[in-house]
Amino acid sequence: MERAEHTARLVGMAYRMSGLKGTFGGETSEWHSILDSLGSLHRFAPSDLDINQHNVARFLILDTNNPSSVTCCFEQARQNAKSNRAALSREVWEVINSAWGDIRVISQETVFGAALPTLLDLVIRTVALYRGTIDGSILRDDRYDFLQLGIMIERADNVARLLDVCNQREKKIAQSGDKGTTHHWMTALHATSSVRAYYALYKDDVCADRVSDFFVSNRVNPRSLYFCVKSVAVHLVHLEDRYQFRPACLGNAEALLSFIQQEPGGEGRANGLTDFLARFVGLNAALSDQIAHAFGFRDAKGGVGPASVLEG
Amino acid sequence: MTLGTGIPKEGDLTGVSASSKVHNVSKSSYDGAFNEMRSNGQIRNLYENVHRWINEQGVGTLLSKTEEAEALFRRIGITFAVYGANSDPERLIPFDLVPRIFDASEWERLSQGVAQRALALNAFLKDVYSNGEILKAGIVPESAVSHSAGYLDLMKDFNPPGDVYTHIVGTDLVRTSRDTFLVLEDNCRTPSGVSYMLENREIMVRMFPELVAGDAIQPVNSYPQLLRRALEWVKPAKCGGRPSIVLLSPGPYNSAYYEHSFLADEMGIDVVEGADLFVDGDLVWMRTTEGPRRVDVIYRRIDDDFLDPAQFNPESVLGVRNLMDAYKAGGVTIANAPGTGIADNKAIYPYVPDMIRFYLGEEPLLDNVETWRCSEPSQCQHVIENLSDLVVKRVDGSGGYGMLIGPKATAQEKQDFVERLRRKPEDFIAQPTLALSTCPVLVEEGLAPRHVDFRPFAIVGDGVELVPGGLTRVALKDGSLVVNSSQGGGVKDTWVLAS
Numbered sequence: 001m002e003r004a005e006h007t008a009r010l011v012g013m014a015y016r017m018s019g020l021k022g023t024f025g026g027e028t029s030e031w032h033s034i035l036d037s038l039g040s041l042h043r044f045a046p047s048d049l050d051i052n053q054h055n056v057a058r059f060l061i062l063d064t065n066n067p068s069s070v071t072c073c074f075e076q077a078r079q080n081a082k083s084n085r086a087a088l089s090r091e092v093w094e095v096i097n098s099a100w101g102d103i104r105v106i107s108q109e110t111v112f113g114a115a116l117p118t119l120l121d122l123v124i125r126t127v128a129l130y131r132g133t134i135d136g137s138i139l140r141d142d143r144y145d146f147l148q149l150g151i152m153i154e155r156a157d158n159v160a161r162l163l164d165v166c167n168q169r170e171k172k173i174a175q176s177g178d179k180g181t182t183h184h185w186m187t188a189l190h191a192t193s194s195v196r197a198y199y200a201l202y203k204d205d206v207c208a209d210r211v212s213d214f215f216v217s218n219r220v221n222p223r224s225l226y227f228c229v230k231s232v233a234v235h236l237v238h239l240e241d242r243y244q245f246r247p248a249c250l251g252n253a254e255a256l257l258s259f260i261q262q263e264p265g266g267e268g269r270a271n272g273l274t275d276f277l278a279r280f281v282g283l284n285a286a287l288s289d290q291i292a293h294a295f296g297f298r299d300a301k302g303g304v305g306p307a308s309v310l311e312g
Numbered sequence: 313m314t315l316g317t318g319i320p321k322e323g324d325l326t327g328v329s330a331s332s333k334v335h336n337v338s339k340s341s342y343d344g345a346f347n348e349m350r351s352n353g354q355i356r357n358l359y360e361n362v363h364r365w366i367n368e369q370g371v372g373t374l375l376s377k378t379e380e381a382e383a384l385f386r387r388i389g390i391t392f393a394v395y396g397a398n399s400d401p402e403r404l405i406p407f408d409l410v411p412r413i414f415d416a417s418e419w420e421r422l423s424q425g426v427a428q429r430a431l432a433l434n435a436f437l438k439d440v441y442s443n444g445e446i447l448k449a450g451i452v453p454e455s456a457v458s459h460s461a462g463y464l465d466l467m468k469d470f471n472p473p474g475d476v477y478t479h480i481v482g483t484d485l486v487r488t489s490r491d492t493f494l495v496l497e498d499n500c501r502t503p504s505g506v507s508y509m510l511e512n513r514e515i516m517v518r519m520f521p522e523l524v525a526g527d528a529i530q531p532v533n534s535y536p537q538l539l540r541r542a543l544e545w546v547k548p549a550k551c552g553g554r555p556s557i558v559l560l561s562p563g564p565y566n567s568a569y570y571e572h573s574f575l576a577d578e579m580g581i582d583v584v585e586g587a588d589l590f591v592d593g594d595l596v597w598m599r600t601t602e603g604p605r606r607v608d609v610i611y612r613r614i615d616d617d618f619l620d621p622a623q624f625n626p627e628s629v630l631g632v633r634n635l636m637d638a639y640k641a642g643g644v645t646i647a648n649a650p651g652t653g654i655a656d657n658k659a660i661y662p663y664v665p666d667m668i669r670f671y672l673g674e675e676p677l678l679d680n681v682e683t684w685r686c687s688e689p690s691q692c693q694h695v696i697e698n699l700s701d702l703v704v705k706r707v708d709g710s711g712g713y714g715m716l717i718g719p720k721a722t723a724q725e726k727q728d729f730v731e732r733l734r735r736k737p738e739d740f741i742a743q744p745t746l747a748l749s750t751c752p753v754l755v756e757e758g759l760a761p762r763h764v765d766f767r768p769f770a771i772v773g774d775g776v777e778l779v780p781g782g783l784t785r786v787a788l789k790d791g792s793l794v795v796n797s798s799q800g801g802g803v804k805d806t807w808v809l810a811s
Contacts, residue, residue: 082389082564085573086582097389142601243602295601
């Protein structure tokens, strides 16, 4: 569900950026960037379709042959929920089941033109409902901790990829010599519904350093890498208390938190951030594997980690 | 005239059965069938409120309400899997919103009759796996038992906790007149359908509060608690404290998986698959993230053959290796017990009234459908001579598999069946066609009669309990004989009114 939301937010971001063609140098590049960011370029490329809103949005949202599409995410979430019904409340199940039922019957026309934001809002609202029902109806036992571990690891991965799209754009702009442009950073804030939060925290104009800080090391932004990994560590501590053993992955989570705090800034930040984000994505994925290993998910369920098993 | 083919057993809500070829008959097929809503042209008292409400609402409103109900069923996920090409992988069982109603006295009679039967069937299972007194007394022939595929040698001389073998009994009933209810068959293994009973009521309460409030309907929602209590009561000898219960399911791809997860939710127990459990010594454990957790009672929804690959089907990946060893050592209770198939075998069915007399010293409160046992030469000859009027069933069949419906069969089909009867008569029984009662359903033009049957669920623990209700299935196709969901069958909420 977290991935479905992120995909919808990224599509929204590209929609917004492509509406500013003059600013960003053409429609194609934005849709190309989000395909790249989502790791879906290789799946889209063989289709030989033009990279534009209609084709990319349809591929990312409705295409049942794309395992990362919103439709497939909802389907996978439903399958996982079905297999773990006892870990979920009826409310959570119904949200997931309805999401799957609703998107299956959505017309392909909804990815055209101005109909797209309405579809994206529907996806984002559905995931918000999912999160809300979890908050309001799931027991705060180990199942809740595993659910949150899955959500936070997935979200950290998504945020890192989002930042990477912006950072790549920053580098291109820098090469073109137009140093005053910050629309891409503003778009990232819009995509995550974080504009107000940003201004409340920084009380200053949008700039690369501050937006990077907001998404990387900020302690109170629920979509910062720090916040996500800190949450992972907190839930691992809950499990440590409950199970009376210290899982090795808790040390890995703490190491990842230290790593985040070394995020480069200032001069040369764009290149440094590229490397940082690439390393973060790798370490975060490794952490997911370590958690799965520590709690026996691989043994019990044949090689599936908690991010996919427990995150509806 | 029509006949009941019965509600299929576990997993067969989807099964395409031989009996389920569509047998449309003319509207005159409803002549002579008891009409649950009308008697002598008058609305029966217990349907007055419902009838008035239907007229007030109008057909158009009710049809749109039916669509709303279906949307709710979809959201809740009450679907069943259909295997095969070009079919929706998740289908709804059609829900008809006109309830089927029993008054308190009808229910009292039905529930007492079903409870009586459940007690007798458990007594029979205990007897047949120990001294076999009923066989020695010549009441049930030894051959009927030894021929049964449901008999398990492994259960011989083993007494399950509380002497309960079949903890949940689903008894299929048909009504042929105001006062005549007949038992079509007993389901003593893993009867399904109770989730529809519960969810149908939920939908009715949610969508039609004014209708539901108009009658004093007895609630059914205590079923999961009663079941849980019964399962706790049969905890194994080696369980000292409060037992830990799980529901053992074949998994999310099973057609009845919704019911499995629903019941587990309602009872507050885990749904597990075979791979989640293991046996260590005499005890059964569940793999959890916290490490192994002891399991005391297994409410299983998989067939005997798949329970334990060490004892039964060695290819089974659904079961738990050495489970039977733990069971017989008193380390775990399995509900329903393995080997209960002998009690709902159709070759045994004709003897249930005699079992009631033998074990309970009482007269049966509910009659069987008249049944000819083809294992007896004279009865077999009668069946062959009257094949056109009879329904012939395999003794080990369920869900309508391998049946012949005489009035609908072609000459060639009948000829083929005669040969099968002559070759292995002991494999078959025969019954007359029955005029099943009708209950109105909502169709485009308004209300129309359709045939119904009824499955209440008896829970056996420290006594027998039934919640006042059950699953009414309805053959939605005009004139159809078949209530199977895969062949146009649907379900209705069943009301039992307070006295």
